[in-house]
Amino acid sequence: MLFDLQIESSDIVAVMGPSGSGKSTLLNLVAGFERPDAGRILIGGQDVTDLAPARRPVSMVFQENNLFAHLTVEQNVGLGRSPRLRLSEQDRTDIAAALERTGLVGKERRLPHALSGGERQRVALARVLVRDRPVLLLDEPFASLGPALRDGMLDLMKELHRDHAMTILMATHDPRDAARLTETMIVVDGGRIAGIGSTSDFLSGNGPEAFDLYLGAQGRKE
Amino acid sequence: MTRSTSFNGRIAAGAFALAAIAFLVGGAFAGLLVEATGDWRGALAAFDPYLVRVARFTLWQALLSTVLSVIPAIFVARALARHPRFFGRSFILQLFAVPLALPAIVAALGVLALYGRAGYFAPVFSALAQDRWPGIYGLSGILVAHVFFNLPLAARLLLAALENIPTNQWRLSAQLGMGARASFRFIEWPVLRAALPGVAGLVFMLCATSFTIVLTLGGGPRATTLEVAIYQALRFDFDPARAIALTLTQVALTALIVAAMGRLGASVTGDASLPASPRRALFPGNSEKLANAAIILTALAFVAGPMLATVLAGLQSELSRLAQEAAFLAALRTSLIFSASSAALCLLLSIALVMARRALEIRRGGGSIGPFEQMTDTGAMLVLIVPPIIIGAGWFILLRHLGDVFAFAPMMVITVNAVMAMPFTVRVLRPAHDAASARHEKLCLALGIGGWNRVRLVDWPSLRGPAGTAFAFAMALSLGDLGVIALFGSDQVQTLPYLLLQRMSSYRTADAAGLALFLGLLCMVLMFLAGRWGKERA
Numbered sequence: 230m231l232f233d234l235q236i237e238s239s240d241i242v243a244v245m246g247p248s249g250s251g252k253s254t255l256l257n258l259v260a261g262f263e264r265p266d267a268g269r270i271l272i273g274g275q276d277v278t279d280l281a282p283a284r285r286p287v288s289m290v291f292q293e294n295n296l297f298a299h300l301t302v303e304q305n306v307g308l309g310r311s312p313r314l315r316l317s318e319q320d321r322t323d324i325a326a327a328l329e330r331t332g333l334v335g336k337e338r339r340l341p342h343a344l345s346g347g348e349r350q351r352v353a354l355a356r357v358l359v360r361d362r363p364v365l366l367l368d369e370p371f372a373s374l375g376p377a378l379r380d381g382m383l384d385l386m387k388e389l390h391r392d393h394a395m396t397i398l399m400a401t402h403d404p405r406d407a408a409r410l411t412e413t414m415i416v417v418d419g420g421r422i423a424g425i426g427s428t429s430d431f432l433s434g435n436g437p438e439a440f441d442l443y444l445g446a447q448g449r450k451e
Numbered sequence: 452m453t454r455s456t457s458f459n460g461r462i463a464a465g466a467f468a469l470a471a472i473a474f475l476v477g478g479a480f481a482g483l484l485v486e487a488t489g490d491w492r493g494a495l496a497a498f499d500p501y502l503v504r505v506a507r508f509t510l511w512q513a514l515l516s517t518v519l520s521v522i523p524a525i526f527v528a529r530a531l532a533r534h535p536r537f538f539g540r541s542f543i544l545q546l547f548a549v550p551l552a553l554p555a556i557v558a559a560l561g562v563l564a565l566y567g568r569a570g571y572f573a574p575v576f577s578a579l580a581q582d583r584w585p586g587i588y589g590l591s592g593i594l595v596a597h598v599f600f601n602l603p604l605a606a607r608l609l610l611a612a613l614e615n616i617p618t619n620q621w622r623l624s625a626q627l628g629m630g631a632r633a634s635f636r637f638i639e640w641p642v643l644r645a646a647l648p649g650v651a652g653l654v655f656m657l658c659a660t661s662f663t664i665v666l667t668l669g670g671g672p673r674a675t676t677l678e679v680a681i682y683q684a685l686r687f688d689f690d691p692a693r694a695i696a697l698t699l700t701q702v703a704l705t706a707l708i709v710a711a712m713g714r715l716g717a718s719v720t721g722d723a724s725l726p727a728s729p730r731r732a733l734f735p736g737n738s739e740k741l742a743n744a745a746i747i748l749t750a751l752a753f754v755a756g757p758m759l760a761t762v763l764a765g766l767q768s769e770l771s772r773l774a775q776e777a778a779f780l781a782a783l784r785t786s787l788i789f790s791a792s793s794a795a796l797c798l799l800l801s802i803a804l805v806m807a808r809r810a811l812e813i814r815r816g817g818g819s820i821g822p823f824e825q826m827t828d829t830g831a832m833l834v835l836i837v838p839p840i841i842i843g844a845g846w847f848i849l850l851r852h853l854g855d856v857f858a859f860a861p862m863m864v865i866t867v868n869a870v871m872a873m874p875f876t877v878r879v880l881r882p883a884h885d886a887a888s889a890r891h892e893k894l895c896l897a898l899g900i901g902g903w904n905r906v907r908l909v910d911w912p913s914l915r916g917p918a919g920t921a922f923a924f925a926m927a928l929s930l931g932d933l934g935v936i937a938l939f940g941s942d943q944v945q946t947l948p949y950l951l952l953q954r955m956s957s958y959r960t961a962d963a964a965g966l967a968l969f970l971g972l973l974c975m976v977l978m979f980l981a982g983r984w985g986k987e988r989a
Contacts, residue, residue, distance in 0.1 A: 262622050281734045283628025294617040299641045308637070312629040360627075 230254055230420030236398070236413070238273065238363070241390055243407035243428055244400040246417035247443050252400040255417060256366045259398065260289045272364060283312070288357040289366040292373060295353035296341040302328070302352050303337040309356035320359075327358040331385065347378035354385065358393075367399040371406060383409045404444060408432055416440040458810045460902060465807020465827050468800040472830055472873075475866055476837055479845025483698060486691050486848050493692030498700075501672075502680075502693075506700055509676040512590060512665075513658040516597035521651050523598075524605035527750045529639055530743035531606070532613035533631075533735050543751055544610075547603035549758065552978035553971055554931025555600070555663035556948050560955070560967040561757030562587070562596045562668065564764040569960070571760055592668035597661065601654045603754050608653075612646035613639060631739045652712035659708060660701075660838045663933045663948075667955065677701040678840045682937055691848050698841050709836050765968025768961040779966070782950040786930055789864050789946060794926035797869035798918060801876040804831060805884045806910070813892060831873040839867050843935040860939035864946070867935045872925035879921045880914065887913035919984035927977035931970060947973075 230251045236242055244252050257263040258270060261282035269278045277285045288309075296305045306327060310320045328334060331351040341349055350370055357365055371379045383406060390397060401407055407414060407428055414428040416437055424437035431440055487494045531540070550558065564570055568586030576584040587595060616638060624634045662678040669675055675683070677697050684694040735743065773779055808827035815821065820828075846863055850856050891909050895901065900909060933948035940949040947970045954963040 260622070260626060262625065281628075282622070282625040285626075287626070289622070289626060291619040291622075294619040295623065297620065297637055297641070300637065308627050308629075312624075312627045313633045313636075 232258070232422055234415065234422055234425070236396060238396050239390075239394045240413050241397045241411045242399070242413045242415055243411040244398055244415045244417060245402070245404075245407060245440065245443070246423070248402075250417045251420045252417050253368055254420075256289065256368050256398060256400055259285075259364070260287050260366055261285050285364075286362045287364045287366060288360045288362045289368065290350065290353045290357060290370045292369045295356075296349055298341050301338050301340060302333060302344070305341070305352055306355045306359055309358075309360040323359050324355075327355040330358060330389075331355040345378075347374050347382065350374070350382060351385070354389065358389070361393075363395055365395045365397045367397065367401075369400055369402065372402065379406065380409075386410055404432055416443075418443070458814050461803075461806040461810040462814075464803035465810070466823075468803035468807070469826055469830050471800060472870055475870055476842060478849060479837070479842040482845040482847075482849025483695050487695045490692050494695045497690075497693040497696035502696055502700060505675050505677055505680045505697070506704070508674065509659060509678075509701075509704070512593050512597075512674075512676065513655050513661075515590075516594055516601065516658040517651055517655045519594060520598045520601035520654050521605050521647070523750065524602050524609055524650075525643060525647075526746050527602070527606040528609035528613055528643075529635070530746045531610050532639070533739070533743055543747065544607065546751070546754060546758075547607050549975070550600045550603050550754065552927055552974050553600075553758075554933070554948060554974055555596075555661070556667060556933050556951055557761060557931065557967045557971040557974075558599060558757060559596055559664055559667040560764075560951070560963060561761035562592065562599060564760035564964060565756050566592075566595060571763070587668070589669060589671075589674040593661075593665055593674060596664045596668055597658050599754065599757055600664075601657060602750065605650050605654055606750070608650045609643060609646055612642050616642055625734055631735065649712070652708070656705070656708050656712065660705060662838075662840055662937075666933075666937070667952070677704070678838065681840055681844050685844060685847055685938060694844055694848065698844055701841060702837060705838065706836050761964070761967055761971055764961075764964035765971075768965035768968075770965050770968075773962060773965045773969075778945070778950060782945045782947050785944060786946040786948075789861065790868070790926045790929035793865045793868040793929040794872070794922045796865060797872045797876055797925040797929075798922050800869065801831070801873055801880055801921065802884075802914065802918070804873075805877060805881045808881075809885055809888050813888075831870075831877045839871050839932070839934040840938070842867050842870075843938045847938050857939060857941040857944065860936070860941065860944040863939050864929075864935050868929035868932055869925070871932070871934075872928045875928070876921035876925055879917050879924070883917040884910070884914055916984050920981045923977045923981035923984065927974045927981070930977065931974045 232251070232255055234255075244255060246252055254263060258265055259272075261277070261280060265278065269276055271277065272286055275286075297308075300308075303324060304314060306324050307314055307316050307320065310316060310323070316324070325337075328337060331354050333348065333351055333355060336344065336348065341352070344352070353370075371382050374382065386397070387410060389395075397411075399406070399411065411428045413425065414431045414436070415425050416423040416431070416439060418437075418439040423439040424431070426436065430436065434441065531543070534540070563586070566572055566576075566587045568584065570586065573584045573586065620638055624638050629637065659676075660678060661676070662682070665674070665676045665679045666682065669679060677700060681694050681697045681701065684690045684697060804827050808824060811821070811824040811827065815824070843863060846859070847856055850859050887910065891913075895905055895909055930946075931948060933952060936944075936946050936949045937952065940946070945953075947966060951963055951966045951970065954960075954966060
């Protein structure tokens with residue numbers, strides 16, 4: 230795989246492409262879960278290629294398994310502040326604020342299995358808020374949610390982006406999610422960047438050929 | 452009509468298999484009961500301080516063995532989980548599977564060759580203690596051998612639990628900056644805590660019913676367990692009343708343990724298969740890397756030590772003379788015939804049970820499970836509550852009324868060893884058979900394929916691989932077993948483990964070492980074949 234890519238700060242970017250094309254690898258490289266064989270990764274001008282994941286200015290939300298099943302909502306969010314759960318008064322205030330922001334008031338003491346799929350992803354977002362890192366990576370975060378929940382989450386993402394101005398990269402298979410949330414689109418195909426441009430342009434049929442093939446008939450109707 | 456007859460054949464086979472198991476276990480209990488009612492005063496009098504002491508020692512050594520195996524295993528499993536890729540990792544995991552296949556008597560000899568009075572470490576220990584090293588016998592010997600068997604088993608089971616942690620959770624811990632302690636607390640410990648009762652229960656059960664290790668390494672009346680005491684009561688003191696008291700105590704104890712394990716949700720057969728190591732994002736610091744390396748190397752040395760000692764001591768013996776000895780050749784022949792017959796019988800019984808269970812399941816549709824189906828499901832596990840020595844002891848007491856007990860040796864060894872392996876073989880066969888049945892059942896009914904034709908054309912091809920695995924496994928288990936043969940063996944009927952035990956007790960150590968090497972290799976080859984056939988299926 231070979232990625233050559235530059236993203237503006239505070240942009241919201243959709244990463245689209247067929248399964249196995251390298252979307253997740255791209256995100257894992259930015260997060261630091263995988264190391265490049267060659268080349269460099271810069272975030273905000275700083276070379277992070279050799280930094281451990283925890284030291285990078287990055288948060289990530291996965292499709293599932295974002296929460297520790299044996300910890301309460303509050304503790305799961307608190308881990309974003311202290312990986313050993315040593316929380317100060319200030320930390321607790323911030324956690325409460327993040328939970329309020331993500332609509333989880335009253336569910337602080339619940340365990341993940343007592344939450345709906347949408348609520349679990351909200352907890353993960355609340356943790357992103359208390360971590361307060363400038364880059365947010367989303368790996369198909371809403372893929373297992375129904376349409377209504379999905380719309381609610383996308384609205385929440387929009388608000389969070391407006392308030393915090395993070396740079397967001399979201400891997401997704403759904404052109405509607407991309408259209409609702411993102412400004413820019415990256416198309417990944419066969420381990421390479423097949424194109425980068427405006428989301429609305431790409432979705433109205435002006436994207437690279439690989440993208441049209443990937444969307445098939447479904448995308449063009451949008 | 453076709454439908455019901457096609458099921459009836461399989462169900463009848465299962466009923467027959469269950470009846471055979473019930474006869475074997477029931478006969479043993481009948482023997483005990485007849486004797487107990489005949490001499491109930493004697494049996495009652497045998498519940499004496501000696502029995503209490505033996506029962507207490509049985510539990511005490513099992514408890515110590517469990518603690519000493521499982522707690523280090525936590526650290527070993529964790530160290531292996533934290534380093535999903537390093538040179539030699541898969542070799543270590545394979546080495547950790549070897550004790551499962553090694554006959555207990557071979558392991559006991561390996562432990563003695565290393566730590567015994569004349570062992571390889573004796574000069575070192577003597578120099579350290581500034582006194583002649585007495586060798587490990589008694590409790591210390593039992594514990595070392597039990598840990599040798601169970602630490603690798605526990606480590607593999609716990610590692611399997613750790614490897615089931617979703618990749619994203621490891622990634623998350625890396626992103627959140629959890630160190631070794633925090634990730635132990637939040638990621639590893641919750642998973643380990645869930646797996647521990649089962650693993651500890653299994654190890655405790657194995658140690659509480661361990662016979663060969665205690666027989667060969669335990670010393671005198673101070674380090675005797677119930678099973679060994681039963682053996683001594685029958686073979687040396689010929690005191691059936693005492694044997695009955697001991698047997699009842701043992702059955703009560705194991706039943707209690709199994710019931711407790713069932714409550715804890717433990718798996719009594721212990722599956723040692725590991726999932727392939729997934730790619731995991733782990734970033735241990737340098738000091739943690741060093742600590743993990745030390746833990747893994749120590750465990751490796753502890754497990755590999757007795758194996759190496761077995762090989763070295765075996766090579767030093769006069770192997771070529773031993774191989775030409777008449778007693779050896781006779782024992783080898785007997786062992787091969789017994790274990791092959793036992794494995795064949797085990798396979799037949801297991802397949803019959805598996806087919807009957809599936810047939811009953813299909814016939815009842817969605818209804819509730821009947822008692823008969825329940826029996827085909829769990830009947831094979833009966834032998835776990837009633838250890839082979841108990842079955843052997845019951846029949847020993849019963850058969851002595853019918854003539855020369857030792858003449859029944861072949862029958863007893865073959866049948867008891869066959870039933871002993873069933874919990875494992877059923878587990879190998881059932882998934883393959885049920886999956887094939889789910890695919891082919893309707894087709895067979897539609898085409899009218901039934902009876903023998905069905906077995907030949909449909910069932911056997913899908914069962915061939917697992918059946919090979921099960922056969923090799925059952926044969927290895929039977930080949931290395933020193934349980935029933937210890938009771939029924941004589942100068943006329945000797946298996947390799949029995950011959951080994953005799954050479955050991957007459958202090959012909961070099962001969963014993965050579966035999967151990969030979970027996971160990973034989974079992975390893977069978978286990979290797981079992982693994983190969985198991986993989987071809989996948």
